[in-house]
Amino acid sequence: MESGCSKNVESCPKLLDLIPQEREWHLKREERRDGSSEEKKLELRLGPPGESNWSNKNNTERDESLLSLGYFSSMKSNGKQTHKFPCPEDHPVGSVLSTPWAKNHHQQQTMPPFLQFPSTTAPPQTLPVIAKESSQPCCNKAVDLQEAERKAFKPPANTAVPLNGSQKRTAPGPVVGWPPIRSIRKNLANSSSSKLASESPTHKAANEKPAAEPNGKGLFVKINMDGVPIGRKVDLKAYDSYEKLSTAVDELFRGLLAAQRDSSAGGIVNKQEEEKAITGVLDGSGEYTLVYEDNEGDSMLVGDVPWHMFVSTVKRLRALKSSELSALSRECRFYY
Amino acid sequence: MNYFPDEVLEHVFDFITSHKDRNSVSLVCKSWYKIERYSRQRVFIGNCYSISPERLIARFPGLKSLTLKGKPHFADFNLVPHDWGGFVYPWIEALAKSRIGLEELRLKRMVVSDESLELLSKSFVNFKSLVLVSCEGFTTDGLAAIAANCRFLRELDLQENEVDDHRGHWLSCFPESCTSLISLNFACLRGEVNLGALERLVSRSPNLKSLRLNRAVPLDTLQKLLMRAPQLVDLGIGSYVHDPFSEAYNKLKIAIQRCKSIRSLSGFLEVAPHCMSAIYPICGNLTFLNLSYAPGLHGNKLMKLIQHCRKLQRLWILDCIGDKGLGVVALTCKELQELRVFPSDPFEAGNAAVTEEGLVLVSAGCPKLNSLLYFCQQMTNAALITVAKNCPNFIRFRLCILDPIKPDPVTNQPLDEGFGAIVQSCKGLKRLSLSGLLTDQVFLYIGMYAEQLEMLSIAFAADSDKGMLYVLNGCKKLRKLEIRDCPFGDAALLEDVGKYETMRSLWMSSCEVTLGGCKAVAEKMPSLNVEIIDESEQMEFNLDDKQKVDKMYLYRTLVGHRKDAPEYVWIL
Numbered sequence: 001m002e003s004g005c006s007k008n009v010e011s012c013p014k015l016l017d018l019i020p021q022e023r024e025w026h027l028k029r030e031e032r033r034d035g036s037s038e039e040k041k042l043e044l045r046l047g048p049p050g051e052s053n054w055s056n057k058n059n060t061e062r063d064e065s066l067l068s069l070g071y072f073s074s075m076k077s078n079g080k081q082t083h084k085f086p087c088p089e090d091h092p093v094g095s096v097l098s099t100p101w102a103k104n105h106h107q108q109q110t111m112p113p114f115l116q117f118p119s120t121t122a123p124p125q126t127l128p129v130i131a132k133e134s135s136q137p138c139c140n141k142a143v144d145l146q147e148a149e150r151k152a153f154k155p156p157a158n159t160a161v162p163l164n165g166s167q168k169r170t171a172p173g174p175v176v177g178w179p180p181i182r183s184i185r186k187n188l189a190n191s192s193s194s195k196l197a198s199e200s201p202t203h204k205a206a207n208e209k210p211a212a213e214p215n216g217k218g219l220f221v222k223i224n225m226d227g228v229p230i231g232r233k234v235d236l237k238a239y240d241s242y243e244k245l246s247t248a249v250d251e252l253f254r255g256l257l258a259a260q261r262d263s264s265a266g267g268i269v270n271k272q273e274e275e276k277a278i279t280g281v282l283d284g285s286g287e288y289t290l291v292y293e294d295n296e297g298d299s300m301l302v303g304d305v306p307w308h309m310f311v312s313t314v315k316r317l318r319a320l321k322s323s324e325l326s327a328l329s330r331e332c333r334f335y336y
Numbered sequence: 337m338n339y340f341p342d343e344v345l346e347h348v349f350d351f352i353t354s355h356k357d358r359n360s361v362s363l364v365c366k367s368w369y370k371i372e373r374y375s376r377q378r379v380f381i382g383n384c385y386s387i388s389p390e391r392l393i394a395r396f397p398g399l400k401s402l403t404l405k406g407k408p409h410f411a412d413f414n415l416v417p418h419d420w421g422g423f424v425y426p427w428i429e430a431l432a433k434s435r436i437g438l439e440e441l442r443l444k445r446m447v448v449s450d451e452s453l454e455l456l457s458k459s460f461v462n463f464k465s466l467v468l469v470s471c472e473g474f475t476t477d478g479l480a481a482i483a484a485n486c487r488f489l490r491e492l493d494l495q496e497n498e499v500d501d502h503r504g505h506w507l508s509c510f511p512e513s514c515t516s517l518i519s520l521n522f523a524c525l526r527g528e529v530n531l532g533a534l535e536r537l538v539s540r541s542p543n544l545k546s547l548r549l550n551r552a553v554p555l556d557t558l559q560k561l562l563m564r565a566p567q568l569v570d571l572g573i574g575s576y577v578h579d580p581f582s583e584a585y586n587k588l589k590i591a592i593q594r595c596k597s598i599r600s601l602s603g604f605l606e607v608a609p610h611c612m613s614a615i616y617p618i619c620g621n622l623t624f625l626n627l628s629y630a631p632g633l634h635g636n637k638l639m640k641l642i643q644h645c646r647k648l649q650r651l652w653i654l655d656c657i658g659d660k661g662l663g664v665v666a667l668t669c670k671e672l673q674e675l676r677v678f679p680s681d682p683f684e685a686g687n688a689a690v691t692e693e694g695l696v697l698v699s700a701g702c703p704k705l706n707s708l709l710y711f712c713q714q715m716t717n718a719a720l721i722t723v724a725k726n727c728p729n730f731i732r733f734r735l736c737i738l739d740p741i742k743p744d745p746v747t748n749q750p751l752d753e754g755f756g757a758i759v760q761s762c763k764g765l766k767r768l769s770l771s772g773l774l775t776d777q778v779f780l781y782i783g784m785y786a787e788q789l790e791m792l793s794i795a796f797a798a799d800s801d802k803g804m805l806y807v808l809n810g811c812k813k814l815r816k817l818e819i820r821d822c823p824f825g826d827a828a829l830l831e832d833v834g835k836y837e838t839m840r841s842l843w844m845s846s847c848e849v850t851l852g853g854c855k856a857v858a859e860k861m862p863s864l865n866v867e868i869i870d871e872s873e874q875m876e877f878n879l880d881d882k883q884k885v886d887k888m889y890l891y892r893t894l895v896g897h898r899k900d901a902p903e904y905v906w907i908l
Contacts, residue, residue: 177413177820178795179682179711179738180769182470184496184524186682188631188654220872295414297498 176295183297223317225253225288226324228260236311242282242303249290249319250278281319288319342367346375355380374398381405382815382840384422384446385865388895389430400439401465402427406446408843408889409793410818412470415845415887417871419902422446425455426900432459440465440491447471453478457485464516465491472498476525480506487511490543491519501527508533517541521548523572523603528552539564548572551605556584562591570624571595572603580611589614602626602652609637619644623671626652631680639664650674655690655711662694666701674707679738682711692719699726707732715772716744720754724761733758734769740796743773750774756781759789769793779803783810791816801828808835818843826853833860841891852881854888858908865897866890868906 224231232252239245254277280286282303290302294313302310302317340348349372352358362372378401381387393399406422424446431438438460448471456463463486476499482492483506507530510517517537522529529552538544538561545568549558553574562568578585598618607630619625622645627633633641634656642661645651648669655677657665665672675698677690692715699705699722706729715737743750751772759765759782766788770778774797782789783806790813797803804824807817808831816839825848836842836857851868858866869887897907 175740177410177415178740179679179736180410180413180793180795181678181682181711182412182496183414185628185678188629188680 186296187298219311221314221316223249223252223319225249225257225319226321228253228256230256232256234317236314241307242310245302246279246281246290249281249317253319254278278319280322284322287322289322290317290319292317342371345371349375353378377401378440379403383891383893384424384427385898386840386891386893386895389427391895393430393434393436397436399431399436401442402431402438402440403442403444404446405444408818408841409445409816410820410843410845411445415820417869417902417904418472419447420869420905421898421900421902423452423900424448425452428452428456428459432456436460437462439463440467442467442469443471444469445471447473448478449473450475450478450481454481454485457481462488464488465493467491467493467495468497469495470497475500476502476506476527479522480509483507483509483514484511487514488516489514490516492517493519493521493546494524495521497524499525501525503527505530505533507537510537512540515540516543518543519546519570520544521546521572523548523550523574523605525550525552531557535560535564541565542567544568546570546600548603549574551575555588559584559588559591562588562595566591566594567597568595569597570600570602571598573601573605574603575606576604576611577606577608578611585611585614589617593617596621598622600624600626602629604630604633607632609633609635612637612641615641616644620646623647624650628652628654628676628678630654631656634658634661643668645669647671652676652678654678654680656680657694658689659691659694659697662690663697663701666697669702671704672698672702673704675702675705676709677711678709679711682738689713692716695719696722696726699723703727704729706730709734709736711736711738713738714742714745715751715754716746717749717751717754717757718744718746720751721757724754724757728761728763730758730762730765732767733762733765734767734793735771736769737771740771741773750777752778752781756785759785764788767791770797771795775799776803776806779806783807786811788813790814792818794819794822796821798822798824801825801831804828805831808832814838815840817841819845819847821846823848826850826856829853830856833857833864836861836864836890837892839892841889843887843889844885845887847888849885849888850881851879851883851885854885854890855881855908857890863892863894864890865893866908867901868908869904870906871904 219236220233221236222231223234234245234248234252236245239248257278258276278286278288281288281290291299292302292310292314293316294300295315296313299318305313345368349358349361352361355378358372358376362369373395375398376396377398379392379396379399380403381392382405384404384406392402404424404427406424407416407420410416411420422445424443428441432455438456439462441456441463442465446468448468453474456466458481466482466486466489474497479492479494479499482489489510510533514537518541520537520541527550529550531553534549534553535557538547544565547561547565547568547570549561549572551574553561555575555578558573558576562571578588592614595618599621601615601618601622601624604627609632612633619641625645625648627638631654634654638657639661642648642651642657642664646668649671651665651669651672651674653661653676657677662677665675677694680689690710690712692712695708695710695712695715696719703726705727708730709732712735715735744754751770752775755768755770755774755778759768763785765786768782768786768789768791770793776799779798779802782792786792789811792807792811792814794803794817801824803822804819805828807814808828814835820843822844824844829844829849830853833856854866854868857864867889868885869889870885872886901907
């Protein structure tokens with residue numbers, strides 16, 4: 001198997017040394033480098049690149065488009081950057097690149113050691129996660145910023161634990177649209193009727209993981225009632241229990257339902273009277289029963305899960321005629 | 337200069353089939369434009385709102401095959417509200433009124449109503465092929481219309497659509513005279529089908545090459561179908577649950593062995609893993625295997641199955657295959673070009689069974705690998721660097737770490753270097769999806785190296801506007817950029833608004849762009865539709881320009897603002 005590196009034997013970084021012994025990366029022998037020669041290539045180089053591992057073709061381009069600096073630093077010393085350099089980012093980035101960064105660099109003579117080096121066995125709390133390995137190649141940071149940003153800089157010797165800038169991203173809880181898979185795939189483990197259940201750890205949670213709401217302001221969901229062509233919207237954040245929701249449903253639809261009945265009955269009607277309260281939507285005792293569609297597209301009976309969990313997964317509501325529910329549930333057995 | 341008669345040029349153009357090439361041909365000169373447009377039969381429209389059906393019809397009177405895409409890609413992940421748009425009806429209506437002899441319609445992420453299907457089925461005498469991918473809005477009644485009215489139907493291919501299954505007898509609606517079917521895929525339907533009708537249909541379709549069944553088709557029907565259609569090339573098994581000692585199973589074994597042409601196998605929507613040995617006889621010929629809907633298949637049974645598939649070029653699998661299973665793939669499938677590993681339990685982080693190790697193994701064992709979709713627990717820079725070295729031929733590289741901002745667990749660093757290695761090494765990379773902890777640095781690399789990149793998906797990454805700027809400045813061939821939850825704001829958005837006209841679309845959600853910023857883009861670029869999608873109704877009441885916009889979708893268009901946007905979409 002040819003890998004890109006096989007052509008560039010002399011300049012392949014010694015990846016393997018940085019990888020814990022117990023893992024086997026199936027790398028070729030040629031790629032194991034003798035440490036010292038590798039280091040030479042990564043040694044301090046100030047000034048225009050002229051060494052063999054830079055592509056010859058691109059000299060002119062290189063002059064205008066890149067700057068490379070390399071230096072050895074003993075990464076062991078301290079994690080914190082001792083000097084602050086203008087960086088593309090104002091925070092430490094521990095990248096190591098000794099590539100000639102000319103865009104048209106056809107032949108990869110130097111495999112950019114997109115390497116970090118800091119190894120594997122770093123104790124988490126100390127910063128420089130760095131190696132006991134003394135022959136660390138180090139940060140040659142050669143970066144070509146956009147033409148506008150051409151300035152020389154040296155990256156900090158080491159990177160501390162990531163990175164101030166990124167800390168503002170807190171680890172998201174359950175998030176809408178993540179992981180990026182289609183709804184069809186979300187419920188696979190549960191809906192498969194094979195003997196899976198006994199063989200794998202509980203999948204129940206998969207069903208119940210709520211999708212976080214994108215914002216904390218009112219949560220308006222659509223609600224339709226069977227037989228009433230006009231739907232309503234209800235703000236679920238305004239309620240804190242199923243009972244209150246039930247009352248709200250009654251308030252929203254009582255008038256509409258009465259109007260519907262009147263118009264279907266034909267004839268002149270007095271709207272004021274005969275507005276029947278809509279009750280029993282949660283327990284099946286009333287004429288209508290509340291169901292909802294959750295974030296996975298499934299139709300669910302309202303009332304099974306704790307209220308907050310319901311709020312975080314509901315996408316829309318429906319009030320179905322209770323008499324049709326039993327017909328529906330008979331049909332539903334073909335679904336899964 | 338045109339020394340050739342038109343017919344000669346037309347004949348020459350016949351050999352030019354790619355859309356890009358035909359588009360280029362039409363730009364050469366007026367007479368080439370004219371010849372090209374009259375001879376063009378297949379048109380691809382990547383964004384249905386970029387052009388109108390009327391203009392399409394006017395330009396290509398000889399149109400036979402139309403491909404349309406509707407909703408933005410993130411609609412697949414519930415980020416786009418249901419009724420955002422992408423309705424196919426106006427297209428079918430316009431085509432029906434014209435004299436276009438439509439024969440093929442391929443739709444992706446569009447809303448297809450039963451009325452559209454009915455109109456389609458009645459309007460085009462020679463209609464042959466309907467392919468619906470990730471569409472919604474129709475029921476089995478619409479399918480019944482297609483079955484009943486399209487006398488020369490060859491292909492009905494439904495992939496991952498949301499279909500309201502009325503369990504009507506749509507399959508029975510294929511008339512007895514219909515014998516032209518080549519491809520029938522209804523795997524995504526959830527309801528029962530009339531098994532007798534299915535058997536009769538298959539029996540009278542001697543050209544049937546591709547058959548993908550849904551879950552409701554039991555094993556004994558499968559066996560009967562295979563007996564009637566041993567010429568199948570592509571098979572999607574519905575239910576595969578049975579008793580290994582039963583007569584049905586024995587019959588199935590015999591039936592499968594007769595199917596020597598099967599090259600592609602999918603489905604297993606319900607599976608009993610101890611019965612996979614019946615499949616072994618055909619495994620050696622398979623070039624495509626899709627087990628991504630079969631969580632019941634894992635461990636040794638799965639590995640044994642894979643070991644029989646030496647010619648596999650494309651494999652879609654669940655992560656319960658594990659790193660070890662991927663090792664088996666690496667040893668066995670030397671022809672592998674495409675690998676997709678889906679999460680079997682997406683919300684239980686910690687259970688995902690593949691890590692960077694599996695990927696590295698495959699990259700080492702499968703040198704032809706050029707397309708990847710990989711959902712995993714974690715990834716390291718070292719692994720990505722190795723993969724980049726092993727497989728410099730990636731065209732599509734989509735990595736999804738289930739915890740979207742997870743750093744390299746070994747070094748605690750962001751994954752900038754790893755992805756940097758990928759873009760640097762894979763010079764032909766056209767599509768890239770990133771995940772894991774990422775800073776602006778990775779975008780610098782992308783801008784510098786990813787010269788062929790056409791589509792980029794970013795989530796929970798970067799630290800500042802610079803990230804987006806690196807990409808917009810660097811990736812000259814970028815067509816689609818979709819971003820969610822990144823700190824990119826107006827500065828990045830407005831830096832080079834002309835760029836967006838060179839792209840199909842830009843999606844930004846949960847970023848830092850403001851209403852004012854979006855308005856500025858819209859003002860400067862009348863050739864773009866800038867849509868703000870806001871379901872929380874705050875836009876109605878609060879028109880402050882400094883307000884952050886939750887979802888913005890902009891795309892180039894020749895026909896201005898669309899008229900079918902719902903109330904919560906504001907087109908600036």
